[in-house]
Amino acid sequence: MQHIAIVIALAVSVVGVALFVRAVRTIVGVVSLGGPARRNDAPAQRWRNLLVETLGHTRMLQRPLVGAAHWFVFIAFGALFFTLVTAYGQLFEPRFVLPVIGHWLVYAWAAELIAWAGLVAILSLVGVRVAQRGQGRASRFFGSHSGKGVYVELTILGIVLCVLLLRAMEAQLLATGPDPTTRWDFPLTWFLLPAGIGTTALETAIPLVAAAKIVISMAWFVVLGLDTTMGVAWHRFTVWPNVWFKREASGAPALGALPPLRAGGEPVDFDDLDALDEDASLGTGSIEDFTWKGLLDLTSCTECGRCQDACPAWATDKPLSPKLFVMGLRDHAYAKAPWLQTPEDERDALAEPLRLEAARPLVGPNGGGGTGGTGEPDPIVVTGSSVGVIDPDVLWSCTTCGACVQACPVDIEHVDHIVDLRRNQVLMESEFPSSLNGLFKGLETKGNPWNASPRTRMDWAKDLPFPVPVVGGSGEHDVEDLSGVDYLFWVGCAGAYDDRAKLTTRAVAELLHTADVSYAVLGKGETCSGDPARRAGNELVFQQLAAQNTETLRGAGATKVVATCAHCLNTFKNEYPQLGLSMEVVHHTQLLNRLVREGRLTPVPPSAGDGPARTITYHDPCYLGRHNQVYEPPRELLGALPGATVAEMPRNGKESFCCGAGGARMWMEEDLGTRINANRTEEAVATLAAAGAGSAEVPGAIATGCPFCRTMLGDGVDALQGAPAGNVEVLDVAQLLLESVRRGG
Ligand code: SF4
């Protein structure tokens, strides 16, 4: 019996190691198919990031309980390697202990504590998985390969149970003999088995349990070796390079700026286009257009579904799930790789399924369900190679809100990949939602998405009781350039043309004037920052707009900019430096907060005649919060309004829920699922109602700091008006501040 166990354990070990090594070679081969990506700047900082993120589990701990449980499993996975070595020794000698550390009390305590903690942790994770069963789309595991996840969890459970059982048996066996141990050598396991088990029985049982432990461990390597797309297991190895090579050497998630457009892996700009090869592909049009880091991203997905759970498109029944997007691309990458690795003149001889996989378009109709429904293409519509990997409805549902990137524990860069696919669709295929035609036309011909005349850009300032200096204007208060003023006030297209956003622009102008901050605007010298064009994949229009703006800004001598639009702020701050223009860019809530702190603006409480004070809930704009980490200044400002009560929505800060306007979605029809703005507005209204606001007696306000959010939430409130929205207004933080400051005269 013992001999059979030894043979089985060693055989599984040899097969497991061999298959694992082969699979590592396969994965390296697939990742190597990707184009170049330079990710080795600031190596010391990258090592630091790696240690902090892995040992500290900083990204996992965004969900504290699951993160803590995973940390113990992660530690157990590494630390219990010593118990695996011990098990190999016990196959041949039941009294085997590790040389040097085997009888060390520190090792005994550490091994047993980690095994017990690992047991509790894995049971907790199993509990989390079980609790999500039956929730359908609401489960973050919906569409994941749950069978694989359960197998991994059962493996860990089996291993820690074997470790504890082996330690309990060793406690009795080693207590006899020439150098007897004590209970202190097995502090947390000596009591697990009834006393008095005979030596012969123990000497028989220990090699068998050791063999079981080895078989469970090495069978895991066999399974991994046979399944290179088993991300739930492979991430234990791929997460290390994926974190080290993350986009931002600072350790921040891949948010804020989009990477430059690439052709053949190399960044290109507008001026390079004529020099490109005729067959050069812009953006990502096939799986081999990904960089090697992109393919490593796809390989590293654990299928945990945190991104899916956070995605506003998924939450509103649209076909996009960032998890299924990544899984679909990963499966295609690994299925197509053998074709790519075969010399071109030998590809015709490859098997039919492989040729069909290779011929699949990366973006194309896949039956509607596609990567967003059950995770499987709809069998009624699937017709071989015509089925796309990513359905266009999936691709164009994204708001680029970044919630997926923020939530992902292994630093996958979803937004960059989604926009790269859009770039290829727009620039190479001319395929995009027809509703974007109006946006592109307005941007190309009038420099704004509203298709409005540039001559009316200053209409927002009409009838203001103070002058608004314009750079290059001929009025008494206008300025030649920005050398004599503190800030360029960037009004933005929404701030100039949208009636609700104009109120924000006027409020900021009045507050700056009141605080005696010198500023000037560009007037009709402004053109769109280019954000909607870039996020819609139209890099050419973005480059045209950005080139025009950078020339204007340089000519005006802009060094400090204040913007009310979170998208303009993000573009100037994070993307114009790619074009060689770096400026200090602040959001109006940051500047206004500073002015209040410095006493240059004084909020005043409502008096008896002003009506009741407002209860306010703050909506974090994605491009201000997640993309630029501005969370506190608007909250501090609202907190500084005397008499106002501020109530926090359940989804706030880094976990804030999108309004639905980003990623150029503002300009597209929302005809799939339910409306994102309605979902967010209902949460805001419910928050206010829970705080006793929204009635005639206690007015409620949804405050925000971005004109797009304001429009979306305003439309949401309009749709709800009457019950349950009641007396709720959507206002910019600046308007609320102005209302309070004006009370002081
Ligand atoms: S960026 Fe937002 S909308 Fe797009 S996939 Fe990620 S979570 Fe979903």
Ligand code: SF4
């Ligand atoms: S992409 Fe990241 S968050 Fe989403 S399932 Fe994969 S590992 Fe989890």
